[in-house]
Amino acid sequence: MYTRGPVVVMxxxxxxxxxxxxxxxxxxxxxxxxxxxxxxxxxxxxxxMDSAGVEMFLQCLHETMKRDGDLKLAGVPPxxxxxxxxxxxxRLFEIFxxxxxxxxxxxxxxPAAVAQSQPWYVPSLTDLKVAS
Amino acid sequence: MGNGAIILVGASxxxxxxxxxxxxxxVACIEVAxxxxxxxxxxxxxAVGITAISILxxxxxxxxxxxxxxxxxxxxxxxxxxxxxxxxxxIANHNRHELEHSFVSWASAYVETDLLDLLCFHAExxxxxxxxxxxxxxxxxxxxxxxxxxxxxxxxCLEDAAQALxxxxxxxxxxxxxNGPQDLRKFASDILSRRCQTDxxxxxxxxxxxxxxxxxxxxxxxxxxxxxIGCQSTIKADALITRLSDIERNCLIESGTVIEDSSVxxxxxxxxxxxxxxxxxxxxxxxxxxxxxxxxxxxxxVMKSSVAARAPLxxxxxxxxxxxxTSPMPAAWQLENx
Numbered sequence: 001m002y003t004r005g006p007v008v009v010m011x012x013x014x015x016x017x018x019x020x021x022x023x024x025x026x027x028x029x030x031x032x033x034x035x036x037x038x039x040x041x042x043x044x045x046x047x048x049m050d051s052a053g054v055e056m057f058l059q060c061l062h063e064t065m066k067r068d069g070d071l072k073l074a075g076v077p078p079x080x081x082x083x084x085x086x087x088x089x090x091r092l093f094e095i096f097x098x099x100x101x102x103x104x105x106x107x108x109x110x111p112a113a114v115a116q117s118q119p120w121y122v123p124s125l126t127d128l129k130v131a132s
Numbered sequence: 133m134g135n136g137a138i139i140l141v142g143a144s145x146x147x148x149x150x151x152x153x154x155x156x157x158x159v160a161c162i163e164v165a166x167x168x169x170x171x172x173x174x175x176x177x178x179a180v181g182i183t184a185i186s187i188l189x190x191x192x193x194x195x196x197x198x199x200x201x202x203x204x205x206x207x208x209x210x211x212x213x214x215x216x217x218x219x220x221x222x223i224a225n226h227n228r229h230e231l232e233h234s235f236v237s238w239a240s241a242y243v244e245t246d247l248l249d250l251l252c253f254h255a256e257x258x259x260x261x262x263x264x265x266x267x268x269x270x271x272x273x274x275x276x277x278x279x280x281x282x283x284x285x286x287x288x289c290l291e292d293a294a295q296a297l298x299x300x301x302x303x304x305x306x307x308x309x310x311n312g313p314q315d316l317r318k319f320a321s322d323i324l325s326r327r328c329q330t331d332x333x334x335x336x337x338x339x340x341x342x343x344x345x346x347x348x349x350x351x352x353x354x355x356x357x358x359x360x361i362g363c364q365s366t367i368k369a370d371a372l373i374t375r376l377s378d379i380e381r382n383c384l385i386e387s388g389t390v391i392e393d394s395s396v397x398x399x400x401x402x403x404x405x406x407x408x409x410x411x412x413x414x415x416x417x418x419x420x421x422x423x424x425x426x427x428x429x430x431x432x433x434v435m436k437s438s439v440a441a442r443a444p445l446x447x448x449x450x451x452x453x454x455x456x457x458t459s460p461m462p463a464a465w466q467l468e469n470x
Contacts, residue, residue, distance in 0.1 A: 065352070065354065068351070070338075091356065091372065091374045091375055091390070091392050092354065092356065092372065092374070093356065094340075094356055094357055105339055105340070105357075106339065107339065108339055109326070109336070109339035109340035109357060109358065110339070110340075111325045111326045111327075111358070
């Protein structure tokens with residue numbers, strides 16, 4: 001974990017299953033109880049994630065929104081991106097290439113966030129093929 | 133000596149009139165992120181000191197024109213019987229008022245080129261008119277020498293750049309021709325993702341989220357940047373507005389509804405727990421851009437206009453219209469068969 005001004009960047013572990021997600025939530029809980037928490041989850045290390053990881057994302061988002069804060073994702077690897085896309089959770093988050101970009105986006109609008117979303121005129125399967 | 137501008141609102145050919153699946157008229161007159169492309173183009177003309185701006189519209193298409201958001205003192209609207217005749221008269225009028233050059237543009241064109249540079253290029257070319265081009269092809273924006281055009285037949289040159297009276301100017305900056313809802317959606321995406329210079333209206337309440345005057349956003353709704361919420365619109369609890377979506381003025385997005393990569397045009401009410409993706413919604417019509425299908429919805433709980441009565445139920449595609457009041461109800465929706 002490290003901070004950039006008011007923004008807290010949390011690095012997620014390699015495995016994000018039920019046990020790891022619960023432990024991570026406990027670590028994150030004090031930060032979520034701040035007023036207007038600004039949190040970036042750095043997913044660049046994540047290699048394995050199951051539904052517990054997705055639930056953890058949603059839980060964290062719910063908590064930050066309750067306190068007028070925001071939660072953003074950074075460095076989402078293709079394997080995690082596919083899970084988020086299939087569960088249609090990805091559209092709930094602003095997703096950035098790097099944690100630095102995500103931190104900056106709390107201050108200024110970074111169109112880089114748009115680059116990861118799929119415009120209607122590009123077949124979404126293309127990226128999946130590339131990723132595999 | 134000054135310069136003028138003439139903007140033509142309407143269909144340049146009969147075929148364009150048919151390309152209006154949402155029944156919204158000229159796409160250029162529809163508000164996108166708070167202002168129409170027409171108004172944005174007027175502002176660009178005004179920014180380079182052009183104060184004599186004439187908007188010509190045929191009587192048939194007069195209803196397409198919506199009030200501008202801001203006051204533009206130099207803009208006059210003329211209803212004409214024939215756009216070509218009206219344009220020629222207006223150029224002669226500009227010539228009488230000692231305006232040296234006139235920009236002539238279809239309302240569908242939104243071009244962010246340096247208009248002063250274009251004027252200089254035209255003046256140096258010493259031709260009757262200058263055509264503009266982008267990497268996508270010709271743009272419906274020209275510069276006309278008012279004095280020369282008043283004495284030479286130039287209307288044919290507008291459509292045919294090979295004519296001897298014209299020169300060509302290549303536009304490297306952002307440009308778009310708004311000929312249909314697909315273009316409207318692309319324009320909205322480009323504005324929100326800042327691919328062009330023009331801004332969304334309203335206040336940027338947090339990076340990438342623009343909220344306009346009088347909009348109400350429930351604190352339990354989620355707006356993922358970039359997004360725009362228009363004047364007097366309401367976003368109810370648990371609604372999600374995401375991925376380059378724009379909600380224009382006087383709209384209502386009910387609880388639990390997701391608007392993703394979509395434009396909800398003015399005066400549209402979208403019901404509870406719906407998932408609107410890759411679409412343009414206008415009143416009780418929904419155009420899905422992936423399937424290229426328009427669905428007209430009569431159930432006011434799903435979608436409705438906030439100003440008009442309910443319309444008949446029909447499904448329309450590029451291959452025709454199926455009126456569901458007279459057609460048998462299918463057991464399952466077979467969109468590919470429409």
